[in-house]
Amino acid sequence: MDYVEIIILALSFFLLISAGVPITVSLALSSFFTLVLTVIFEASVTTVAQRMINGIDSFTLLAIPFFILAGQIMNSGGIAVRLIDFAKTLVGPLRGGLLSVNILACMLFGAISGSAAAAASAIGSILTNKMEKEGYDKGFTTAVNVTSATTGLLIPPSNVLIVYSLAAGGLSIGALFLAGYIPGILISIVLIIISYVYARKKNYPKGEFWSGSELLRTFVRAFPSLLLLVVVMGGIVMGYFTATEAAAVAVLYTFLLALVYRELSWEKLKKILVDSSITTAIVLLLVATSSSMSWVMSYGNLPQSITAGLLSLTENPIMILIMINIILLLVGVFMDITPAILIFTPIFLPVVQSIGIDPIHFGIIMVLNLCIGLCTPPVGNLLFVGATVANIPFQKVLKYLIPLYIGMIAVLILITLWPQLSLWLPELVGY
Amino acid sequence: MRKVLDEINRSLLIALSILMVLSALLQVFARTIDLNAQFTEELTIFSMMWVTLFGSAYAFGIKKHIAIDILSSSLGAENQKRLAVFIEVVIILFTVLILLIGGGRFVWITFKLGQVSAVMHIPKGWIYLALPVSGLIILFYSILNIIDEVKKA
Numbered sequence: 001m002d003y004v005e006i007i008i009l010a011l012s013f014f015l016l017i018s019a020g021v022p023i024t025v026s027l028a029l030s031s032f033f034t035l036v037l038t039v040i041f042e043a044s045v046t047t048v049a050q051r052m053i054n055g056i057d058s059f060t061l062l063a064i065p066f067f068i069l070a071g072q073i074m075n076s077g078g079i080a081v082r083l084i085d086f087a088k089t090l091v092g093p094l095r096g097g098l099l100s101v102n103i104l105a106c107m108l109f110g111a112i113s114g115s116a117a118a119a120a121s122a123i124g125s126i127l128t129n130k131m132e133k134e135g136y137d138k139g140f141t142t143a144v145n146v147t148s149a150t151t152g153l154l155i156p157p158s159n160v161l162i163v164y165s166l167a168a169g170g171l172s173i174g175a176l177f178l179a180g181y182i183p184g185i186l187i188s189i190v191l192i193i194i195s196y197v198y199a200r201k202k203n204y205p206k207g208e209f210w211s212g213s214e215l216l217r218t219f220v221r222a223f224p225s226l227l228l229l230v231v232v233m234g235g236i237v238m239g240y241f242t243a244t245e246a247a248a249v250a251v252l253y254t255f256l257l258a259l260v261y262r263e264l265s266w267e268k269l270k271k272i273l274v275d276s277s278i279t280t281a282i283v284l285l286l287v288a289t290s291s292s293m294s295w296v297m298s299y300g301n302l303p304q305s306i307t308a309g310l311l312s313l314t315e316n317p318i319m320i321l322i323m324i325n326i327i328l329l330l331v332g333v334f335m336d337i338t339p340a341i342l343i344f345t346p347i348f349l350p351v352v353q354s355i356g357i358d359p360i361h362f363g364i365i366m367v368l369n370l371c372i373g374l375c376t377p378p379v380g381n382l383l384f385v386g387a388t389v390a391n392i393p394f395q396k397v398l399k400y401l402i403p404l405y406i407g408m409i410a411v412l413i414l415i416t417l418w419p420q421l422s423l424w425l426p427e428l429v430g431y
Numbered sequence: 432m433r434k435v436l437d438e439i440n441r442s443l444l445i446a447l448s449i450l451m452v453l454s455a456l457l458q459v460f461a462r463t464i465d466l467n468a469q470f471t472e473e474l475t476i477f478s479m480m481w482v483t484l485f486g487s488a489y490a491f492g493i494k495k496h497i498a499i500d501i502l503s504s505s506l507g508a509e510n511q512k513r514l515a516v517f518i519e520v521v522i523i524l525f526t527v528l529i530l531l532i533g534g535g536r537f538v539w540i541t542f543k544l545g546q547v548s549a550v551m552h553i554p555k556g557w558i559y560l561a562l563p564v565s566g567l568i569i570l571f572y573s574i575l576n577i578i579d580e581v582k583k584a
Contacts, residue, residue: 062455065451
């Protein structure tokens with residue numbers, strides 16, 4: 001690819017997205033602008049359209065709409081309350097226990113619903129008032145709620161990991177899912193430790209101590225929702241069904257559960273179907289348009305040029321991973337996680353593979369890295385959702401976020417340098 | 432106008448989602464009883480493609496597609512309006528070039544080549560027709576959005 005083409009591609013894309021043009025449109029148009037330099041007009045527009053439709057002609061991709069739909073059905077239920085009650089009996093008695101309850105409940109809810117934003121809003125809206133009444137600082141509780149919601153993106157089932165699998169050219173979703181457990185749980189533990197230290201300093205109240213029978217009772221109430229995680233992951237790992245089929249079963253399961261709990265009416269169901277179609281369309285149109293962009297890039301050998309360029313700077317794997325991590329942290333500040341994965345996986349994966357990094361390991365690094373960006377302004381979906389449900393301006397949350405950012409970055413460094421944290425579980429199961 | 436378009440879109444999305452879920456579940460079920468139901472895979476994928484394209488059109492109407500709106504929030508009201516109109520014009524450019532001309536040509540080529548789907552033998556042009564049709568819907572929405580923007584005092 002000529003430098004002219006690289007410049008046109010990067011510049012037109014950058015100008016369009018900074019003007020506020022939807023990222024999907026920017027991807028398709030900048031692909032077209034680049035292609036039309038060397039190919040006739042009719043062929044250029046047709047190729048972009050064709051690549052878009054090819055990008056979504058995939059059975060694996062179907063897992064995404066199904067997990068979105070299952071998550072939406074789950075959201076309408078009283079599941080958040082049940083998970084919070086269960087978390088309370090487990091970690092409530094700690095100093096500042098409600099913070100830990102928030103973290104644990106967010107992790108479980110995020111894993112089940114697959115949506116970090118849904119976790120932050122469902123769990124946050126229930127716990128914020130309670131914590132404020134007990135004297136917790138609202139800025140800190142919001143910061144904890146927002147950061148802990150990211151763990152749901154690492155702990156399976158996770159749509160961003162499916163998106164990464166596709167962007168990486170079809171990695172095993174089962175292996176990626178398994179790889180996400182330990183890093184996701186590590187983040188939760190680090191957040192709990194930071195909250196505990198903060199709570200001791202501020203002398204926040206302890207929650208009451210719950211008896212074993214209380215623990216059992218809340219567990220039984222939360223069990224049907226938690227079972228979903230077991231069914232989905234068990235089914236995929238045992239090879240009983242594909243990720244797509246598991247997701248379809250999850251839809252059926254959550255639907256039946258909502259019927260049993262009498263939380264579903266036809267009107268509500270219609271709204272859920274429309275909302276989940278819109279979310280699906282937003283994600284999949286990104287997949288479609290970014291596949292036209294990555295086609296244009298590989299048509300012009302762009303990934304190879306970038307690999308060669310980076311490797312000419314240094315061949316030290318750790319230095320390269322550090323550089324990529326810094327670039328991704330900056331990207332995450334300005335871009336949502338799904339488009340960032342779709343755009344930067346085809347660019348960086350060849351680089352890291354050439355220095356012997358496992359693509360599964362890199363996927364976890366990338367997702368964890370971009371999760372941090374979800375909690376930072378100016379583009380930080382989770383931060384805005386969290387601040388909105390807590391009814392506090394997001395600027396007031398920022399200073400409380402700093403220790404939590406540091407904790408997340410510490411985990412990121414650990415995950416980056418220690419591949420076994422991601423790869424041990426999938427290897428154990430035989431991927 | 433917008434209301435009618437919204438209502439049609441919503442009904443279409445509901446029907447397509449239900450079709451998508453049912454055919455995927457049928458596939459899982461058919462496999463457990465060793466029934467040959469290969470058509471379900473195609474049906475599920477095709478309904479997903481349509482959900483994506485028509486859902487996207489709807490999302491353009493309500494401006495839900497992911498964008499970086501830092502610039503807009505740093506502008507005054509008058510310039511914000513101008514920028515919003517500019518963005519809609521860029522969306523129209525995308526729609527006309529890629530979805531209507533590109534998508535239209537792609538549909539035409541697929542019909543001409545006589546491509547059919549592997550299992551159900553549906554001419555693939557019908558599936559891809561969602562590209563230009565959703566393009567038309569986006570075009571309508573963008574024009575309506577511009578009108579709304581200009582009317583805003």
